[in-house]
Amino acid sequence: MTKKQFQAESKRLLDMMIHSIYSQKEIFLRELISNSSDAIDKIYYKALTDEQLSFDKESYYIKVVPNKEERTLRIIDTGIGMTEEELESNLGTIAKSGSLAFKKENESKDGHDIIGQFGVGFYAAFMVADVVTVISKALGSDVAYKWESEGADGYTIVPTEKDSVGTEIILKMKENTEDENYDEYLEEYRLKSIIKKYSDFIRYPIKMDVTGSRPKEGTENEFEDFIEEQIINSMVPIWKKNKSELTQEDYENFYSEKHYGFDKPIKHIHINVDGAVRYNAILYIPEKIPFDYYSKEFEKGLELYSNGVLIMDKCSDLLPDHFSFVKGMVDSEDLSLNISREMLQQDRQLKFIAKNISKKIKSELLSVLKNEREKYEEFFNSFGRQLKYGVYSDFGANKDALQDLLMFHSSKEKKLVTLDEYVSRMPEDQKYIYYASGESIERIEKLPQTELVADKGYEILYFTDEIDEFAIRMLMNFKEKEFKSVSSGDLGIDSDDHQKDSDTELNENKELYEHMKNLLGDKVKDVRASKRLKSHPVCLSTDGEVTIEMEKILSAMPN
Ligand code: ADP
Ligand code: MG
Numbered sequence: 001m002t003k004k005q006f007q008a009e010s011k012r013l014l015d016m017m018i019h020s021i022y023s024q025k026e027i028f029l030r031e032l033i034s035n036s037s038d039a040i041d042k043i044y045y046k047a048l049t050d051e052q053l054s055f056d057k058e059s060y061y062i063k064v065v066p067n068k069e070e071r072t073l074r075i076i077d078t079g080i081g082m083t084e085e086e087l088e089s090n091l092g093t094i095a096k097s098g099s100l101a102f103k104k105e106n107e108s109k110d111g112h113d114i115i116g117q118f119g120v121g122f123y124a125a126f127m128v129a130d131v132v133t134v135i136s137k138a139l140g141s142d143v144a145y146k147w148e149s150e151g152a153d154g155y156t157i158v159p160t161e162k163d164s165v166g167t168e169i170i171l172k173m174k175e176n177t178e179d180e181n182y183d184e185y186l187e188e189y190r191l192k193s194i195i196k197k198y199s200d201f202i203r204y205p206i207k208m209d210v211t212g213s214r215p216k217e218g219t220e221n222e223f224e225d226f227i228e229e230q231i232i233n234s235m236v237p238i239w240k241k242n243k244s245e246l247t248q249e250d251y252e253n254f255y256s257e258k259h260y261g262f263d264k265p266i267k268h269i270h271i272n273v274d275g276a277v278r279y280n281a282i283l284y285i286p287e288k289i290p291f292d293y294y295s296k297e298f299e300k301g302l303e304l305y306s307n308g309v310l311i312m313d314k315c316s317d318l319l320p321d322h323f324s325f326v327k328g329m330v331d332s333e334d335l336s337l338n339i340s341r342e343m344l345q346q347d348r349q350l351k352f353i354a355k356n357i358s359k360k361i362k363s364e365l366l367s368v369l370k371n372e373r374e375k376y377e378e379f380f381n382s383f384g385r386q387l388k389y390g391v392y393s394d395f396g397a398n399k400d401a402l403q404d405l406l407m408f409h410s411s412k413e414k415k416l417v418t419l420d421e422y423v424s425r426m427p428e429d430q431k432y433i434y435y436a437s438g439e440s441i442e443r444i445e446k447l448p449q450t451e452l453v454a455d456k457g458y459e460i461l462y463f464t465d466e467i468d469e470f471a472i473r474m475l476m477n478f479k480e481k482e483f484k485s486v487s488s489g490d491l492g493i494d495s496d497d498h499q500k501d502s503d504t505e506l507n508e509n510k511e512l513y514e515h516m517k518n519l520l521g522d523k524v525k526d527v528r529a530s531k532r533l534k535s536h537p538v539c540l541s542t543d544g545e546v547t548i549e550m551e552k553i554l555s556a557m558p559n
Contacts, residue, residue: 004092005154013094014152017123021340025180028128029064029191030198031121032075032169034309036062037202038099038114039079039167043139045106046080063207064195064232066186071173073129073185078166081138087147087157091134095119113203115307118339126151128182129171135160136167192232201237201308201331208232237308239280239331243270255284258303260327263288266375269328269364273356277349279332281357285365286327289382293325300324302357305331311341318354322390322398323361325383330357358401365405369418377416380407388471396474403475409441409462411454419478422459431492432484433477435461437469448536449486456493460486487539 005011022028040060047055065074082090082098090098099116125132130150137144144162149155162168174182184190188210195206210230216222238246238254251268255261265284272280283302292298300321301314308331319326330353336345344350369376380387384407391402407416422433434453438444444462453460463469472483484491513527520527530539 001156001158003154003156004088011152013120014123014126017094017120018126018151021120022124022127023340023342025127026185026194027198027340027342028124028171029075029185029194030309031124033062033064033195033199033202033206034115035099035122036075036077036079036167037199037204038116039077039081040204041114042080042099042102045102046139061205061207062202064191065209066188066191068183068186071186073171073173073191075169075171076166077168078164081141081165081167082134082136082145083138083141084143084145084157086138087134087136087145090119091122091147091149092155093119094123113307113333115309117337118341120339121341125169125171128173128185130174131172133170133172134167135162135170137162137165139165141165195232198310200233200310201235201240201305202233203235203308205231205235206233237280237305237331239270239272239282239329240308243272246270251282251284254282255327258329260284261286261288261290265327266379267364267368269360271357271360277332277334277352279330279334279353281328281330281353283326283328283357283361285361285368285379286325287378287382289325294385298324302326303329304335305329306335306337306341307331307333309341311335311337312343315350317347317350318357320354320358320390320398321393322387322402323358325386326361362401362405369405377407380416385465385467388465388467391471392467392474399475403478406471408435408468409464411445411450411460411462414441417459417461422461423479423481425459426481427457430456430458431481433461433481434458434484434486434491435463435469435472436486437463440464447486448539451535452493453486453491 040062043053043060044055047053060078062078063074063076065076066072067074086098090096095118097116097119099114100119103114103117132149134147135144136147144160145157146160147155147157173185174180176182188208191208192210195208199206207229209227211225212228213223213225216224238250251270252264255265255268261284263286266287267285269281269283269285271283281302290298299314299316300319301312301316302318303310304312304315304318315330318330332349332353334349336349337343338345365376365379368379387402387405391399391406403419407418409415410417410422419433426433436444436447436450438447441462441464444450444464450460463472469485475483477483509529513529516527517524
């Protein structure tokens with residue numbers, strides 16, 4: 001038996017594969033299962049055009065079989081198998097993808113579910129195994145072949161026996177080292193959890209013999225082990241199902257199964273897009289703030305799947321910061337992945353999806369605001385601050401998208417109101433949207449500056465959040481109405497010719513004001529008479545762009 005050599009480039013590539021392409025060793029199982037799934041897909045596509053072939057879904061599956069005594073892990077599939085030539089070309093040449101070739105040949109047919117394309121995934125097996133054996137019998141062939149390799153040294157191919165069409169991969173697991181534990185890949189629970197994590201939505205059943213325990217017959221309190229074949233994966237992803245088949249409960253279950261949160265989401269958004277970029281997404285607006293939400297540790301992002309296979313746990317590019325509270329997943333078959341399938345090669349499709357998702361989130365939030373006011377207020381109490389930061393950041397680039405979602409406390413309603421509500425009930429003679437800033441509603445209500453505006457019967461927005469005034473400055477106006485702080489010089493109120501009056505008064509009592517100013521020293525810039533005051537003897541005001549509340553915040557910021 002002659003040992004064939006990998007091509008020179010392949011040797012180096014193989015070394016790279018084993019040592020540096022993947023961030024986690026457990027990925028090997030994702031890759032092998034993906035290959036098995038592709039192999040079954042290929043029979044399925046063949047059956048679509050070949051009348052001699054029928055595809056009976058029941059007889060196609062993938063099975064994972066650990067054996068601790070032998071230290072082997074077998075991945076068995078009933079897929080299309082490989083001929084001697086195919087073993088040679090697909091497994092003997094790194095970066096040669098039989099699946100990509102198949103997709104190209106069958107372009108006219110619906111072959112886009114096939115996962116493989118780079119021709120490297122298989123070699124991930126060498127991250128955990130010393131010896132990899134592949135026994136395969138191709139569809140339509142009478143003979144089977146065995147491919148075997150210990151890594152960079154090369155491989156052998158010999159004829160062998162195999163009853164049925166398909167492929168069996170046998171991994172002889174590496175011995176544990178000080179840093180690495182390979183035994184764990186022979187443990188039932190570990191294998192189950194890797195399958196669940198990466199391959200839960202593979203379309204074909206992934207089976208495993210699982211040990212259970214049951215009460216022994218005829219005994220009390222005695223148990224016996226039994227072995228039962230189980231299907232580990234959920235197969236049909238909920239996001240590929242029809243919305244009409246799914247209940248509220250289905251969505252809530254998915255939310256908790258996926259550990260998106262411990263709360264009940266206030267809203268789910270199910271998107272199926274079949275346009276230029278195809279994708280499915282299920283998104284949730286949580287009810288409660290995650291404990292670390294407003295901390296540096298919080299990581300935004302959605303799960304990203306390609307063809308039902310998990311690629312990224314938290315893809316942050318899918319969510320703008322102002323919607324960072326959204327949880328959920330996106331699955332697309334149109335992503336251009338990099339070779340490890342852990343990252344994207346280019347983000348054109350991703351940008352497109354992200355933009356779509358953002359629009360959808362906004363319109364869903366608006367619909368909650370319109371139709372389920374209480375729920376929206378609850379949501380806003382949790383995440384409103386993030387929306388306001390969104391208005392403020394990026395120099396107001398998102399203000400149009402976000403302004404309709406904002407709410408503030410108001411002098412009229414003693415509850416949260418939207419800007420639209422405020423503007424739509426403004427009396428005709430009111431020029432501005434008035435606001436007052438302070439630590440709390442109670443303190444703002446006591447502000448002398450609010451009196452004149454309130455006396456006119458105008459509504460005042462109460463800004464109690466540090467970010468409020470900054471965000472509003474970014475908006476500048478809403479529906480052509482400018483925002484105006486109640487403490488600004490010109491309030492635009494008819495009787496508000498106090499500037500002139502105070503000048504005369506100032507002249508009359510000049511000495512008194514001079515004296516007060518001297519007593520206060522640096523603390524004030526000027527002391528003047530004001531007509532704005534009603535029941536209060538005095539108020540503080542600023543004459544520039546920056547209000548007192550903003551000054552407080554700015555001076556508290558680290559330089
Ligand atoms: P990719 O899946 O990206 O094509 P891999 O390195 O994972 O690359 O696999 C290389 C090729 O080997 C596949 O394209 C496929 O043609 C073939 N192959 C691998 N595993 C199997 C399998 N279980 N059944 C049939 N063919 C397989
Ligand atoms: Mg592959």
